[in-house]
Amino acid sequence: MNLNALPKIELHTHLEGAAPPEFIRRLAQEKHVDLSGVFDDEGNYAFDNFLHFLKVYEAATAVLQTPEDYHRLTLAMLEKSADNGVIYTETFVSPDFCGGGDLGAWKEYVHAMQDASDMAEKTHGIVLKGIVTPIRHFEVGKAKEVARCAVETFGDWVVGFGIGGDEGAGKFSDFAYAYDMAREAGMHLTAHAGEFAGAQSVRSAIRDLGVSRIGHGVRAIEDMSVVAELVERDVVLEVCPGSNIALGLFSSWEEHPIARLRDAGVKVTVSTDDPPFFHTTMNDEYNNLARAFAWGEDVFKEINTTAAKAAFCNDTTRKTLLEKLE
Numbered sequence: 001m002n003l004n005a006l007p008k009i010e011l012h013t014h015l016e017g018a019a020p021p022e023f024i025r026r027l028a029q030e031k032h033v034d035l036s037g038v039f040d041d042e043g044n045y046a047f048d049n050f051l052h053f054l055k056v057y058e059a060a061t062a063v064l065q066t067p068e069d070y071h072r073l074t075l076a077m078l079e080k081s082a083d084n085g086v087i088y089t090e091t092f093v094s095p096d097f098c099g100g101g102d103l104g105a106w107k108e109y110v111h112a113m114q115d116a117s118d119m120a121e122k123t124h125g126i127v128l129k130g131i132v133t134p135i136r137h138f139e140v141g142k143a144k145e146v147a148r149c150a151v152e153t154f155g156d157w158v159v160g161f162g163i164g165g166d167e168g169a170g171k172f173s174d175f176a177y178a179y180d181m182a183r184e185a186g187m188h189l190t191a192h193a194g195e196f197a198g199a200q201s202v203r204s205a206i207r208d209l210g211v212s213r214i215g216h217g218v219r220a221i222e223d224m225s226v227v228a229e230l231v232e233r234d235v236v237l238e239v240c241p242g243s244n245i246a247l248g249l250f251s252s253w254e255e256h257p258i259a260r261l262r263d264a265g266v267k268v269t270v271s272t273d274d275p276p277f278f279h280t281t282m283n284d285e286y287n288n289l290a291r292a293f294a295w296g297e298d299v300f301k302e303i304n305t306t307a308a309k310a311a312f313c314n315d316t317t318r319k320t321l322l323e324k325l326e
């Protein structure tokens with residue numbers, strides 16, 4: 001069984017989180033930015049826990065300062081994803097990082113990321129769409145500005161809205177207004193939940209934000225009534241097992257709840273989150289899952305079909321994806 005050759009659909013990546021350490025170091029050198037504390041002796045990203053990861057992520061990615069930097073990063077990310085058989089991917093990006101919340105600047109970043117996506121589609125046949133991301137641990141007021149940026153750029157490339165960051169900060173109900181803005185504009189909705197916060201955070205994302213997908217969501221397994229709610233409401237999980245293991249949520253692939261969630265009828269998909277941070281790739285994710293749960297090609301085909309159906313792209317793209325998976 002050669003899972004590497006399988007066409008794959010990945011719904012959960014972060015653009016900055018796809019930057020290899022060498023990419024960040026080169027930019028830091030060019031811009032004379034001091035990155036002490038970001039890397040270990042071997043030159044890998046170094047962090048001990050979830051909150052430390054968020055700090056290192058933000059310190060490292062502070063060297064990305066222009067639309068041109070994001071253009072280069074988008075091309076690098078898509079080349080690597082295409083090498084892993086990925087034919088379609090969605091990525092979290094934030095006006096808080098791209099242009100500091102300024103709408104005019106944000107539009108330039110979107111233009112750069114869209115241009116790089118078009119180039120990669122021509123050269124590598126891979127499609128990328130963007131999910132605009134309010135940051136949970138930034139001021140709640142900023143989320144409305146982010147929603148305004150999202151709505152203003154919603155279209156062919158920007159397709160969704162989805163909060164990320166520290167699950168310990170701010171209640172979801174505080175972000176309901178920003179989500180309403182995005183929903184009323186017709187955007188697709190997701191939210192990081194059920195990763196560092198427990199099962200109730202998954203329930204809150206469904207009820208308070210009205211999302212159709214959840215980033216992670218794996219801790220729903222701690223409350224079977226939340227699992228039942230996921231099934232009943234047809235909510236799709238963007239599961240990132242390698243990320244969860246690297247951040248210490250589960251101690252091994254065998255202990256990861258993805259298979260139990262799937263067995264309970266939850267729609268699961270598989271993604272990498274931030275590959276160089278977590279030392280993973282889509283091929284690694286698939287091979288580890290196949291080994292841990294004796295999953296065959298049929299299971300991965302089912303997962304990719306679920307992902308194509310839950311993708312935030314338009315129906316023409318979806319139809320093409322479903323044909324490619326056949």
Ligand code: MCF
Pocket residue numbers: 014015017053054057058092093094097133135164165166192195243273274
């Ligand atoms: O999914 C992982 C872990 N859980 C929560 N947030 C993030 C993950 N990777 C990146 N993030 C955050 C990151 O800290 O998302 C934001 C940053 O605040 C970037 S998305 C534009």
Ligand code: ZN
Pocket residue numbers: 012013014164192215273
């Ligand atoms: Zn994530």
